[in-house]
Amino acid sequence: MAANSGEDAPALEARGLSKVFGGVHAVDAMDLTVGRGEAVGIIGPNGAGKTTLFNLLAGSLQPTGGQVLLRGADITSWSADRRCRSGLARTFQVTLPFDDLTVFENVLVGALVRGETWAAAERLAIELIEHVGLSHAAARAGSQLSTGQRKRLELARALSTSPSVLLLDEVTGGVDQASVPGLIDVVRRIGQTGVSLVIIEHNMTVIQELATRLVFMHQGRKIAEGPAGEVAARRDVRALYLGEHDAAA
Amino acid sequence: MRLLPAWLRASPRLWSGVALLGLVPLITRDAYVLQVLSLAMIWAIFASSWNLAVGYAGLKTFGHQAFFGIGAYVSALSAMHGGLSPWVTMWFGAVAAAVVGALVCLPLLRIRSLPHLAIVTLAFAEIVRILCSNLVDLTRGELGLAGIPPFTPLSVPGLGLVSFGPADRASTFVLIWSCLAASLAFLGWLVRSRTGLIIQAIRDSQVAAESLGVSLTRYKLFTLTISAFLAGAVGAVYAHFVLVLTPTSALGIALMVQMTAITLVGGIGTLQGPLIGSLVLTVSAEGLRMAGDHRMLAFGVLIVLVVLFAPRGLARLDLLFGRPSQAAGAAR
Ligand SMILES: Nc1ncnc2c1ncn2[C@@H]1O[C@H](COP(=O)(O)OP(=O)(O)OP(=O)(O)O)[C@@H](O)[C@H]1O
Ligand SMILES: [Mg+2]
Numbered sequence: 001m002a003a004n005s006g007e008d009a010p011a012l013e014a015r016g017l018s019k020v021f022g023g024v025h026a027v028d029a030m031d032l033t034v035g036r037g038e039a040v041g042i043i044g045p046n047g048a049g050k051t052t053l054f055n056l057l058a059g060s061l062q063p064t065g066g067q068v069l070l071r072g073a074d075i076t077s078w079s080a081d082r083r084c085r086s087g088l089a090r091t092f093q094v095t096l097p098f099d100d101l102t103v104f105e106n107v108l109v110g111a112l113v114r115g116e117t118w119a120a121a122e123r124l125a126i127e128l129i130e131h132v133g134l135s136h137a138a139a140r141a142g143s144q145l146s147t148g149q150r151k152r153l154e155l156a157r158a159l160s161t162s163p164s165v166l167l168l169d170e171v172t173g174g175v176d177q178a179s180v181p182g183l184i185d186v187v188r189r190i191g192q193t194g195v196s197l198v199i200i201e202h203n204m205t206v207i208q209e210l211a212t213r214l215v216f217m218h219q220g221r222k223i224a225e226g227p228a229g230e231v232a233a234r235r236d237v238r239a240l241y242l243g244e245h246d247a248a249a
Numbered sequence: 250m251r252l253l254p255a256w257l258r259a260s261p262r263l264w265s266g267v268a269l270l271g272l273v274p275l276i277t278r279d280a281y282v283l284q285v286l287s288l289a290m291i292w293a294i295f296a297s298s299w300n301l302a303v304g305y306a307g308l309k310t311f312g313h314q315a316f317f318g319i320g321a322y323v324s325a326l327s328a329m330h331g332g333l334s335p336w337v338t339m340w341f342g343a344v345a346a347a348v349v350g351a352l353v354c355l356p357l358l359r360i361r362s363l364p365h366l367a368i369v370t371l372a373f374a375e376i377v378r379i380l381c382s383n384l385v386d387l388t389r390g391e392l393g394l395a396g397i398p399p400f401t402p403l404s405v406p407g408l409g410l411v412s413f414g415p416a417d418r419a420s421t422f423v424l425i426w427s428c429l430a431a432s433l434a435f436l437g438w439l440v441r442s443r444t445g446l447i448i449q450a451i452r453d454s455q456v457a458a459e460s461l462g463v464s465l466t467r468y469k470l471f472t473l474t475i476s477a478f479l480a481g482a483v484g485a486v487y488a489h490f491v492l493v494l495t496p497t498s499a500l501g502i503a504l505m506v507q508m509t510a511i512t513l514v515g516g517i518g519t520l521q522g523p524l525i526g527s528l529v530l531t532v533s534a535e536g537l538r539m540a541g542d543h544r545m546l547a548f549g550v551l552i553v554l555v556v557l558f559a560p561r562g563l564a565r566l567d568l569l570f571g572r573p574s575q576a577a578g579a580a581r
Pocket of ligand 1: 021024026044045046047048049050051052053093
C-alpha cells in the first residue's frame with residue numbers, strides 16, 4: 001500500500017492491527033480503511049473483537065502489533081486524549097457518564113477541554129443536548145439516566161469534541177425499541193455533517209440504514225467486507241452471525 | 250445577588266456560616282473557646298486541601314499529613330534560622346510541600362488500584378515522618394522543635410499594631426479565620442472553573458475523560474500540586490500558631506485519620522463538608538471531655554451515628570444545610 005498522506009489520505013486506517021490478551025487473539029491482523037465522510041459498519045458475534053478494535057483505534061489500549069493512521073499520520077503511539085484532540089472521538093458500549101455531573105456538565109467538559117470559552121462551550125452543549133433529544137434531562141445527574149438516555153449522552157459528549165471521525169459502539173444496544181428510530185436519525189444527521197463514522201451494531205436493520213459498507217468480524221479477524229446489502233446476504237456471514245442471532249431471538 | 254461571583258452565590262449557607270464564625274471574637278474573648286475554634290479552622294483548611302484531591306479529583310491519597318508537616322517544619326525552621334518573618338516563610342513551606350507533592354504525584358499516576366495507592370502514599374508520609382524524627386540536629390526529633398516565632402505584628406489601619414502572640418487569641422483567631430475564608434473562596438472558585446469541572450469528570454470516569462481529550466497526567470499533577478500547596482500553607486500557619494512541632498503532631502498518621510473523619514463526617518466532595526465536619530468533631534470532642542474515660546467511646550459512637558444516618562456526610566443532609574448544588578452549570 002502506497003503511503004498516502006495529507007489531503008488524500010483516508011480519515012482513519014488500521015494496518016495489521018492486533019491485540020492478544022493472554023492467549024486470546026481478540027483482534028487479529030485487522031485492516032480497515034474509513035474514507036472521509038464514509039460510514040462503515042462493523043458487525044460480528046459477541047466476543048468477535050469489535051470493542052477491542054475500537055479501544056485500539058481510540059488509544060484506550062495499546063496494540064500488540066500493527067498501526068493506526070489518522071488522515072495519513074501514524075498515531076499508534078499516541079495517547080487516547082491526544083487522539084481525541086486530533087479529531088478522533090468514540091462512544092462506549094458500556095456507557096461511562098460522569099455520575100455526579102449533570103448531563104449539561106457532562107457535555108460541557110468535551111467543549112471546554114478543546115479550549116472553547118465558557119459561553120461558546122455552553123452554547124455548544126445546549127445545542128448538542130437538544131440534538132440528541134436530552135433537553136428535558138439536561139439538569140439531571142449522570143447517575144440518574146436510563147439506558148437510552150445514557151446512550152444519547154455518550155453521543156452528545158463525543159460530539160462535543162468536534163470530531164472528524166466518530167466511533168460508535170452499539171448506540172442502540174439495550175435501548176427500548178421506541179427510541180431506536182430517533183437514535184438512527186441522530187446518527188444519520190451526524191454523518192450528514194461530514195463526520196466519518198465507524199458503527200458497531202448488532203441490529204441488522206439499523207446498520208443497513210446507517211452504513212454504506214460493512215465489515216464482518218469473527219474471532220478477531222475480518223471475514224467479509226463490502227457493500228452493506230452484499231455482506232448481509234453472504235452465506236458464511238449468515239451462518240456465523242445472523243443464524244446465531246435468529247436462534248437467539 | 251447578580252453582582253456576586255458565581256462561587257459566592259452558589260453556596261450562600263456556607264458563606265453565611267463562615268461570616269458568622271468570623272463574628273465569634275465579638276461575642277466571646279474566652280481564650281479556650283477561641284483556641285479550640287482556631288484549631289478547628291486549621292483542620293478545616295487542611296481537610297479541604299485533601300478534599301480537593303480526593304473528593305473532587307478522585308485522587309485517593311493518604312499521605313497528606315506529609316505536606317502539612319513539610320509546610321510546618323520548612324516555615325518554622327526558616328523563620329528560626331533564616332531570621333525571616335513567618336509571613337514570608339509560610340510561603341516557603343507551601344512551595345516546598347507543592348514541589349514534593351508534584352514529585353510524588355508522578356509515580357502515583359501509574360497506580361490504579363486503590364489499596365496500592367493507599368499503602369504507597371501512607372508509606373511516603375511515614376518516610377517523611379521518620380526522616381524528620383531522625384534529623385535530630387535540625388528538628389530535635391520527638392523532643393520537639395520549640396521556640397518557633399509567632400506571626401510578626403501587623404500594622405492594621407485603624408487598629409494600630411496587631412500582634413499574634415500566644416496571648417493574642419482574638420487577633421490570631423481572625424488571622425486563621427481569614428486563611429479559612431481565603432482558602433474556601435479559592436477552592437469555591439476553582440471547583441467551578443474549567444479545571445474544576447474537568448477534575449470532577451476525571452473523578453467520575455478516567456477513561457471517559459481521557460476519551461474527551463483530557464490529559465489525565467496534567468490535571469492530576471495540577472490538582473495534587475495545588476492541594477499540597479494548600480496543605481503546606483496551613484501546616485505553616487499551624488506551626489506559628491502552636492509554636493511547638495513534633496514529628497508525631499505535625500506528620501503522624503493520627504493527623505490523616507482525623508482529617509479523613511472530618512471530611513467524611515462533613516461530606517466529601519462538597520465545599521462546606523470539611524468545615525462542618527471539623528466544627529462538629531472538634532466541638533463535640535471538647536464537649537465530651539466531661540465524659541472523662543468514656544470520651545473516646547462516645548466520640549466513636551458519634552462518628553458511627555453520622556455514618557449511619559448521613560452516609561454521604563452532614564453537608565448532604567437536606568434538612569440541616571440544604572442540598573449542595575451539584576449542578577455547577579445549573580447555578581451559573
Ligand atoms: N481487557 C480484556 N482483557 C482480557 N480479555 C479481553 C479484554 N477485553 C476483551 N477481551 C476478550 O477479547 C475478546 C473480544 O472482546 P470484545 O469485547 O472486543 O468483543 P465484541 O465483539 O465487542 O463483543 P460484544 O458484541 O459482546 O460487544 C473476547 O474474547 C473478550 O473476552
Ligand atoms: Mg463490544
